[in-house]
Amino acid sequence: MSARFPAARPRRLRARPALRRLVAETRVRPADLILPMFVKEGVDAPVPVESMPGVVQHTRDSLRKAAHEAVAAGVGGLMVFGVPEVKDERGSAADDPAGIVQQTLRDLSADLGDDIVIMADLCLDEYTSHGHCGLLTPAGQVDNDATLERYGAIAVAQAAAGAHVVAPSGMMDGQVAAIRAALDTAGYTDIPILAYAAKYASAFYGPFRDAAECAPQFGDRSSYQQDPANAVEALREVELDLAEGADMIMIKPGLAYLDVVAKVAETVRVPVSAYQVSGEYAMVEAAAANQWLDRERVILETLTAYQRAGASQILTYWATEAARLLR
Numbered sequence: 209m210s211a212r213f214p215a216a217r218p219r220r221l222r223a224r225p226a227l228r229r230l231v232a233e234t235r236v237r238p239a240d241l242i243l244p245m246f247v248k249e250g251v252d253a254p255v256p257v258e259s260m261p262g263v264v265q266h267t268r269d270s271l272r273k274a275a276h277e278a279v280a281a282g283v284g285g286l287m288v289f290g291v292p293e294v295k296d297e298r299g300s301a302a303d304d305p306a307g308i309v310q311q312t313l314r315d316l317s318a319d320l321g322d323d324i325v326i327m328a329d330l331c332l333d334e335y336t337s338h339g340h341c342g343l344l345t346p347a348g349q350v351d352n353d354a355t356l357e358r359y360g361a362i363a364v365a366q367a368a369a370g371a372h373v374v375a376p377s378g379m380m381d382g383q384v385a386a387i388r389a390a391l392d393t394a395g396y397t398d399i400p401i402l403a404y405a406a407k408y409a410s411a412f413y414g415p416f417r418d419a420a421e422c423a424p425q426f427g428d429r430s431s432y433q434q435d436p437a438n439a440v441e442a443l444r445e446v447e448l449d450l451a452e453g454a455d456m457i458m459i460k461p462g463l464a465y466l467d468v469v470a471k472v473a474e475t476v477r478v479p480v481s482a483y484q485v486s487g488e489y490a491m492v493e494a495a496a497a498n499q500w501l502d503r504e505r506v507i508l509e510t511l512t513a514y515q516r517a518g519a520s521q522i523l524t525y526w527a528t529e530a531a532r533l534l535r
């Protein structure tokens with residue numbers, strides 16, 4: 209054999225744009241993207257989130273407008289987070305039919321009910337005075353089983369207000385089963401559950417806690433969210449959530465956990481989504497503001513990486529912009 213020519217030339221298929229397009233293995237579609245949105249009670253103008261340039265806490269009206277823009281861009285889903293005016297120990301605003309999230313869900317389902325999937329984050333941390341994702345015992349521990357009843361009530365309130373999908377993010381044991389039972393009993397047998405199955409105790413949530421005003425007032429979330437060191441545990445969490453009736457599952461955060469996304473996507477037979485969280489957004493925006501990164505290329509590259517790893521749907525604060533870029 210002569211060594212004059214390489215036996216194989218992978219570069220042949222990279223030689224021209226049309227060829228590269230033809231052989232691309234991964235192609236993110238606008239419909240794969242889910243836009244997380246914050247709605248704040250009691251403000252008459254959107255409030256910018258300082259640590260997330262370009263993201264705001266919406267008013268009801270500005271959220272409606274942004275939701276229409278997302279639909280026009282072809283975005284597949286919206287995930288609504290509420291920031292209530294009044295918080296208390298048990299997060300009463302979370303399942304109040306007159307609460308800000310329920311009002312917003314009614315707005316969205318009236319405006320856009322057939323055009324996009326309307327999802328509600330289901331948790332207590334934005335609604336509790338202490339900022340934890342569940343009810344507390346007198347000793348200040350998060351009380352798993354007492355919290356489940358609250359989650360069931362929130363799920364029913366969200367479904368009644370028009371949510372198409374509820375997405376529990378609190379990492380309580382048994383939460384999917386409790387929510388399924390509550391929904392079914394109330395007649396919402398057709399509302400799917402998107403379970404934040406593997407949710408890590410991550411420093412990448414920092415900016416979100418400004419946006420949702422939900423930083424824990426004491427301690428942290430390590431007794432309910434997962435240790436970043438563990439991947440096998442994520443498979444167990446996913447297995448449990450599916451056994452309890454989850455219809456779709458989510459891994460969160462995404463970028464630093466794409467190995468977990470890949471492992472989970474190989475094992476399950478339901479749609480796997482991943483959440484490009486606030487800290488991932490903030491890192492790229494900060495670097496791009498300094499002209500240290502090509503912002504649009506990085507956005508598209510990260511979304512492609514999520515799908516290459518196995519995520520079918522991606523929650524991203526760039527959803528509307530990315531959908532336009534992908535068109």
Ligand code: PBG
Pocket residue numbers: 329331332333334377412413414415416417429484485486487
């Ligand atoms: C909890 C919740 C959090 C995020 C989504 N749902 C914060 C937390 O667990 O502290 C983080 C999302 C992000 O960082 O973009 N309801």
